[in-house]
Amino acid sequence: MPELPEVETIVRGLRDGLVDRSIQRVRVLRPDVVRQKPRSFSAGLRGRTVERVTRRGKNIVVSLSDDRVLVVNLGMTGRLLFSTPTVRATHPAVRFTLDQEPSLVFDDVRRFGSLEVLTGKEWARRSEDLGPEPLGTEYTASRMLTDLARSASPVRSWFLDQRRIAGVGNIYANEALFLAAIHPRRPAKSVNAAEARVLHRAIRQVLRTAIENRGTTLRDYRDASGSPGENAGALRVYGRAGQPCLSCSTEVQRLVFGNRSAFFCPRCQPETDTA
DNA sequence: AGTGTATCCTGCAGGC
DNA sequence: TGCCTGCAGGATACAC
Numbered sequence: 001m002p003e004l005p006e007v008e009t010i011v012r013g014l015r016d017g018l019v020d021r022s023i024q025r026v027r028v029l030r031p032d033v034v035r036q037k038p039r040s041f042s043a044g045l046r047g048r049t050v051e052r053v054t055r056r057g058k059n060i061v062v063s064l065s066d067d068r069v070l071v072v073n074l075g076m077t078g079r080l081l082f083s084t085p086t087v088r089a090t091h092p093a094v095r096f097t098l099d100q101e102p103s104l105v106f107d108d109v110r111r112f113g114s115l116e117v118l119t120g121k122e123w124a125r126r127s128e129d130l131g132p133e134p135l136g137t138e139y140t141a142s143r144m145l146t147d148l149a150r151s152a153s154p155v156r157s158w159f160l161d162q163r164r165i166a167g168v169g170n171i172y173a174n175e176a177l178f179l180a181a182i183h184p185r186r187p188a189k190s191v192n193a194a195e196a197r198v199l200h201r202a203i204r205q206v207l208r209t210a211i212e213n214r215g216t217t218l219r220d221y222r223d224a225s226g227s228p229g230e231n232a233g234a235l236r237v238y239g240r241a242g243q244p245c246l247s248c249s250t251e252v253q254r255l256v257f258g259n260r261s262a263f264f265c266p267r268c269q270p271e272t273d274t275a
Numbered sequence: 276a277g278t279g280t281a282t283c284c285t286g287c288a289g290g291c
Numbered sequence: 292t293g294c295c296t297g298c299a300g301g302a303t304a305c306a307c
Contacts, residue, residue, distance in 0.1 A: 058301080073303050077285080110284045112301060153278060169300055218300065225295060259280065
């Protein structure tokens with residue numbers, strides 16, 4: 001569900017209400033979303049104060065006193081919500097009672113999400129396994145080209161691999177490839193320098209626009225206040241199989257590989273490399 | 276080493 | 292109405 005723009009929106013929405021709050025009580029209602037024993041998970045959080053709320057890839061990173069870090073990955077349907085009378089969790093998995101109202105709840109229908117308490121060092125090591133932040137100033141087109149050149153996998157699959165680039169998921173991978181006129185199944189290493197420049201600009205553009213629109217809500221995604229995002233109307237190919245391409249009116253195609261759907265315009269994104 | 280497939284889980288939409 | 296199938300924004304354990 002949530003990709004970089006959705007997680008960024010949630011993080012921004014959590015900051016004000018969470019920084020300087022202390023965690024008083026943790027109730028694990030669904031142990032399978034917690035990656036450690038519920039007792040040690042709770043013990044690692046209880047009594048600690050929130051110092052920062054940041055994002056790394058698709059992870060929400062809550063930095064706490066005593067060198068603890070709560071890392072939340074939302075999976076497909078996870079939400080991290082301030083629990084107010086108007087915002088009710090439908091599938092609460094973990095509840096956090098703070099020193100002030102409102103409390104915080106991790107809600108997740110499918111329970112593919114995960115929560116974990118780490119030390120700062122453990123988190124730093126984990127973070128090294130993630131690729132660069134696509135919106136970072138140091139992420140250049142030439143860096144992207146170098147990384148693409150190392151992989152023979154389909155470029156859409158390349159985007160989804162968090163070790164290569166952090167935070168991109170299926171929606172924005174497909175959108176960026178459409179903007180760059182690159183077929184989703186083309187080998188990553190077949191993307192040439194000129195195409196990489198366009199693709200680099202495209203992924204950053206797509207992610208920035210989605211952040212401005214507060215994320216894409218297709219079904220489940222909500223921000224920390226329970227509000228949906230407004231980016232769905234900005235999507236050009238994702239989920240539009242059978243509908244006309246917005247550039248050329250050719251039918252948008254759906255193709256399944258790597259267990260995920262890819263959406264593309266066969267005319268705007270020919271499979272044969274133009275390289 | 277790198278890549279593709281199967282699996283975790285629930286809910287919803289569409290076909291019959 | 293109900294039953295069935297397919298599908299979903301993610302990550303990961305495995306087989307090759």
